[in-house]
Amino acid sequence: MNTKSLLLCALTTVSAALSAQVSGNYNYRVNSDRYASQLRASQSSLANLESFDHHTFKVNGLFNVEADSYLAIFTITQLGQTQAEADQLVRRKTDSIKAALASIGAEVDIYVDMISFLPVYEVEVTKKLFSEDTYNEIPKGFELKKNLHFRYKDPSVLDELVTQCAAREIYDLVRVDYFIEDIEAKKAEMIAKAEAILMKNIARRKRLQGDDFSDLRAQIAEGFKMTYPFEQYETYTAYCSNSFNLQKQGAQVVQQTQTTSEFYRPILANHYDFVINPTILEPVVQIEYEVIIRYSPIPVEQREPEVRIERQVEKQLFFVNPEGSVQRLNF
Known part of the structure; x- marks a missing residue:
């Protein structure tokens, strides 16, 4: 019975070790579960329906830029x-x-x-x-x-x-x-690529819906964000197990010190429409760009009803006699 239990424990531990070789020791962290759940949540919805009178198009991209100095x-x-x-x-x-x-x-x-x-x-x-x-x-x-x-x-x-x-x-x-040198040139490259994708998406929507959006108002918004490597380092404690340490019952166990280390985790590229320089070896500066254009009905100008003011003029007649006295005439 003891032999079977030990064998089962050994197989379980070996399986965990083989898994660690693929996914890394970082996955043993508690926070890795939270990160994985957030990642799954971001991928849960792949399409959304909009109202008939509004049409929104969004394109976002990522540029992994190696530092110049x-x-x-x-x-x-x-x-x-x-x-x-x-x-x-x-x-x-x-x-x-x-x-x-x-x-x-x-x-x-x-x-x-x-x-x-x-x-x-x-x-x-x-x-x-x-x-x-x-x-x-x-x-x-x-x-x-x-x-x-x-x-x-x-x-x-x-x-x-x-x-x-x-x-x-x-x-x-x-x-x-x-x-990074010449950041404006890299931003211009991202804008050009995003605009090409945006125009392609709009043309596809027009072809599928048969609408040219000519009677709608267009609004546009865009923005950049830069993330430097020092912002993307995370700490983790190396995983270790004493599953194979056979100790006498009641013996005092001295735990080994778990090493705390850091690693570079760049922004994942799974939710971007395009990625420039997707394969990286060293830490990079990551530039994000997003552009949104929305077509909505042109608001109808509301005019307040005109208020007409009628004025009534009361006429009065007066008679001035030769002596200079004034007398009102009633009629």
Whole structure:
């Protein structure tokens, strides 16, 4: 009986392991179920009927753009007994990095950004005989912080930057920014492609319905959105199981530390009408574009009824006698 149970457990675990090789360890996360349900919900409805007097056409697209240049920022923190010593140590490290990059022919622009310069204190205790001891802060040294900006075009340069900085005890990689040149040209390409699809859809609707929409009013709206790689990184905890660990009953189990990692998950292209550069290898800047045109009846101008005001003029006659007195005549 124990052998059968163990065999069943082993088969179940192997099956889960084979599944993980296809879908990835990320699917063991709780949030992956939520993401999958959202994905299924977005695909649940593939067609909708509109009212007879309104016709809406929508086209959206995605452009995966590889960056033209990158900016990596490292933070260096240096302690020194004097301001001059701290500054000299930082300068020595930055000059050494510049020389190392130049020696290997790396095309990198470097800028040093001043962040802060603060004194560092230590506490000195003053012993007193007839009162409490006093604690005084006295200057011990100085802390100098600077950011090192590295601009480059080849993404493989980042590995060399990490190596050179780590060799000089600079470990804090703050962020990496992505930059695109000639964004307007890429937007124009998306607009042209979307317009072609839009006109094709409108022509198809006219052919199927036999209506040219000439008696309807057209309204149009469009917009862009850009998503950078640093916005699309997610964390997950690596899945591990102790199903095969045979332990004595009542023995204390020491759980292994589960590693937390990150991965890049780009915007999925499943709900777009067109995708430019759909196959990607490295993190990219993703540009979304959407255009909507709606045909609706021309509103009829409502005129308020004209109000005619009739005026009645009352006539009165007066008689003025030679003496100058006025007398009203009734008739």
